[in-house]
Amino acid sequence: MKLLTVNFLTCAVKGCKGSAASFPLHFEDAELEQREIGYNPTFLSNILPRLDWDAITTTALELGFTNLPATKPDGSFETADEHKVMRDLHTLLMETEVVQGKMVCRNCGHAYQIKEGIANFLLPNHLV
């Protein structure tokens, strides 16, 4: 599962709707894998306004990436520096995948297992 998707996933439990602690989900025992995907600057600038930068920073720190800029890049692609920032972002969000581990909601404590890159979001009936 790409880190980009993680930036949009919230806890599915009914009681967690509208709770600030249910997003982002926090990783435990995550195993990462790198998979190459074509660099697509148009897609990145389309998705950029929707990213939650605080959540990305939290997730990145949990997984051990520390070279993230403190604020969200504006995606203007004007200087070579900005190009490099977007490249790095592409590598982090699109090419880094979590293949094993679990995601935990800080509000209800529910753990979503990830196996072979697929997260299990099936809930028992009493939590729906």
Add this chain to the structure above:
Amino acid sequence: MSRPEETLPPDLFYNDRESRKYTTSSRIQNVQSDMTYRALELLQLNGPSLILDIGCGSGLSGEILSSVSPVDGGPHLWVGMDISASMLDIALQKNVEGDLLLGDIGQGIPFRAGSFDAAVSISAIQWLCNAESSEANPQGRLSRFFNGLYASLRRGGRAVCQFYPKNDAQRSLISSAATKAGFGAGILEDDPGTKKSKLYLVLTAGGGQDQGDITGVVKGMSDVEIQDGRRNFRTAGKKGDRRSNKSDITRKKEQMERRGKVTKASSKYTGRSRRRIVF
């Protein structure tokens, strides 16, 4: 033709064997890809987008989303949800580019608000009309699904769901659940009356240029006939004075009495406007 919805719940019906059959059948592949291209056309995306694939199965439609050429505004990135682990397993073996999620769409869509540019669903949402356990009911599952979908789309985003309703009741059950969730909804039918007739539920999530109206979406498309069954409210409102008068009131009272309700006795003052008192 038998309906798989009536035999088993989807997570059990699509076991390893059935999933392999579904994915390797060239006929199903053709039908699926035609419908995906049609859905893409209806979505009218104008750039590489993030798309939710509802009931992605083995990623047949996802592969098409990833392979849209840059000239046509692609390639899109997609996230797929499906309830069948066997189907997802085949998607894994095919090494699809999108992300996969094991989940029940009748339990909601676990994404934060405004995540996706668009959503597609090919032959999936009719499964929601079946209750698989005593605790679930179709209405609740449909409303959780559409509410979740509405929230997870960005404003102005569109969803196209191709589905096979069993009958007209199911068809209206689904479309009314969609409009209740706030979507502007319309149903498009390809090849109506034939065996290969296909229904597309086209949904718009607030703020689009063609708010709550899909006749704008299909305008100018070939082979499309617009059947507008809506009342024209602007002309309907002009029919006459809407203030209640005596005949209206007595009619209503009779109606209520027939239902066994107690009404106030009628007199010469019934339906008469009050005398204006000036102090």
